[in-house]
Amino acid sequence: MLPVRQLHLDSRMAGSRMKLELSRVVQGRCRLGVLKELGRTGQQSLEVPGCLLHTHLGTVPHLTQDSMQTLSNLPSVTQVTLSHIAEHQEVLEEFKDGFKKFADLRDTVLYCSLHDPATPCPTGYTTNKTVSVWGSGGRIELTVAKFMALQKTVQPDWYQSMADGETWQNNTSRKRVRKSVDRTLAHLDECLLEHQKSQELEGVEVFGVVEGGDILEERVRSGRETAKRPVAGFCLDGLQTGCMDQNLRNQLITAVTKELPEDKPRLLQGVGRPDEVLACVEAGVDLFEGFFPFQVTERGCALCFSFDISPDPELADRAPPTVLELEEERDTSGETQQNGDLNPDDQLRMTSFEINLKDKRYKDDFRPLVEGCGCYCCKNHQRAYLHHLLVTNELLAGVLLMIHNTAHYHAFFGALREALANDKLDILKRRVLREGGGQAEINA
Structure with a gap:
């Protein structure tokens, strides 16, 4: 793992433009403000608490550009995922001008995450050197080199670093959770090194991923160590709906956010239900993935x-x-029972x-x-x-x-x-x- 000191020295070459300006902090942890200077031009902003625009390959599911015109006050940040994009890498490389232009996305900031939050991922396919994503053609294994090659091809405005996020299951051992944190930090260091050498990614922001399963000490360690790296913000992973009790989730988020700088945003992955959004905002979360309307529509x-x-x-x-x-x-027959068994299918x-x-x-x-x-x-x-x-x-x-x-x-x-x-x-x-x-x- 690269020494953190070296990463700090290298970060001088490309400082983060993204700025979170807080106007209020309510009840000690609820943060109200604006995320400013987004995108390579720095002209976009996003109010927090807020959520991203969920898409499949840059298109909101079921909607055309014309039907999108009926909607107002949509977020300025569009989320795309490598699980959808990775299988089209050769086409994008031949196009050369990045995914935003390829998908005709205008006046938006492009955020690239690893997995589609609306689709549960199989587990058991992560190694010390690779993570896997699932597209329409099946599993695609990503090394750090291939992950970073994809980012250079996509040319997002910001992206989530590669991470080992397979510790959300309740029976995950402490040893496996510790390995997840170590792997994720190692991936982050490698991604940052490659990022800083890349002309294609100049002006692009990186979000570090905080792992740690349901173990408080590992969550805190992951947050503390990630905060030492030159990242623009943080993705809180492994806290998805159905993976843990809400009270435990609140406790973990509250503990982690104490380790994170106040002026950088916290994006929570895999949580979209309104009651859970309220609870997580109270624990210190700023941003959410906007996949919940799609799931409701599919039902x-x-x-x-x-x-x-x-x-x-x-x-x-x-x-x-x-x-x-x-x-x-x-008809509430399908509701999640708060005192029942937790299940990721609850999403x-x-x-x-x-x-x-x-x-x-x-x-x-x-x-x-x-x-x-x-x-x-x-x-x-x-x-x-x-x-x-x-x-x-x-x-x-x-x-x-x-x-x-x-x-x-x-x-x-x-x-x-x-x-x-x-x-x-x-x-x-x-x-x-x-x-x-x-x-x-x-x-x-």
Whole structure:
């Protein structure tokens, strides 16, 4: 492993442009601010807490460029993953101008991660020298050299360093977790060395990955050592939905963030459910991957939880009638049980923040998905029509649901930032948790 001192000396050649400016820190750990000077031109910014735009090969699933125009206030950062891109490396190398131009992505910052957060990865394929990603053609094994060659081909604005993230299972031994941390730090050092020698990656930012499974000491060690490297931010890995109890996750995140510098962003991987987002923001997380609307859409469901923050305290304690009606309608048979066995497949199960429009009860329901929602779907179509599209397997169902779910989810993050700015986080928590089925306790 490269001595940390040498990495610090080399980092002078290419200092990080990305800056996190915090305007408030609420209740000791909730961070409100703006991530500035993003991208190679440094002209983009992203409000935090916030989430990234989830894509498959640069395209939001189900949506065309025209349907994307119906959405407003989308994040300025687009996420792509090597699990989708790696099998197209030769095509991109021949194109030569980077993935952003190849996919016709304009006015966005490109972030490249290792795995697709919406798809669970098989385990058991990591070695001291390689990690694996899974594309449509199967497993692709990546050495550091191949990983960095891919980054030079993709030419992202920032990317996640290579990491051994296979320690999220509850029965992982302490020895295996320690090895994961050591491997991830070694990968980071090698990636940084290659990065600093590369002209193609000049001006590109690197996020270090914090591992450590469910072992507090290893989490802290991983965070502390990663913070010594010249990285622009941090990816908190191995804390995905279904991998551990929320209270343990909060404890680990809180301990790790104490080791991380205040002026660099923390991106949490694999967590998207609204109740978990609130809990993790309270533990000190800044950014989330925006895959949750896609998962809800794939289930044939619509997000319908409320996050309205009323200026009237009396109204804030009383849920709108439309949401109370939704609570009665929800089929919560697939909810994650907080006291039951944890399972990574919980990411794929229906939650109580959504309604299942395949249910026959919506056959004659002529209301919009959510009363008062301003998205194209809710303004122009009713639940009965979405039900018809789903039961007849029409492709338009995915388009309309993705429009609504994306708009609803990103509006939730806007409400979260507003709540932090106006000391209304407790009101927002009561609204989301009660109307989301009250499935989790979040400690202030």
